[in-house]
Structures are given as C-alpha cells and as structure tokens.
Amino acid sequence: MICEICGKEGARVRRVARTYGKGKDILVIENVPVVTCPHCGESYLDAETLHEIERIKLHKKSFAEKRPVPVAHFA
Numbered sequence: 847m848i849c850e851i852c853g854k855e856g857a858r859v860r861r862v863a864r865t866y867g868k869g870k871d872i873l874v875i876e877n878v879p880v881v882t883c884p885h886c887g888e889s890y891l892d893a894e895t896l897h898e899i900e901r902i903k904l905h906k907k908s909f910a911e912k913r914p915v916p917v918a919h920f921a
Contacts, residue, residue, distance in 0.1 A: 860889075
C-alpha cells in the first residue's frame with residue numbers, strides 16, 4: 847500500500863480501538879482501520895473510515911453495547 851503522506855510503498859492497515867468523548871459520554875470504537883507508514887511514521891484514517899466513524903457516533907445508541915471499563919489515573 848502506498849502512503850498518502852510520503853508516497854512510499856509499505857504502508858499497512860492496523861486495527862485499533864479509538865475513544866471519542868469523555869466522562870459518561872465516552873464511546874470506544876473497536877477495530878478501526880488505521881493506515882500506518884514505517885517510512886514517515888505517520889498514521890491516518892481514510893475518508894471512508896472517517897465517514898463510518900461519524901455514522902457510528904450519530905447512531906451510537908443503536909450500535910453500542912454497554913460494558914464496564916476500568917479507568918486508571920496517571921500519577
């Protein structure tokens with residue numbers, strides 16, 4: 847895959863969890879495809895992924911399942 851930032855071959859798609867919002871309104875979206883480049887070190891989301899994230903955020907009550915999440919503070 848060619849990196850959209852530096853134009854070099856070798857970019858890969860990684861699946862990660864991304865967090866949106868805060869406090870009681872926090873939403874964690876798992877399995878988000880993020881393009882990462884070993885040459886320039888950049889990570890980015892493509893337009894299709896960004897649109898899907900916005901759709902999920904708009905309709906989170908129908909997509910999300912409630913799960914307890916442990917929270918730690920950095921000391």
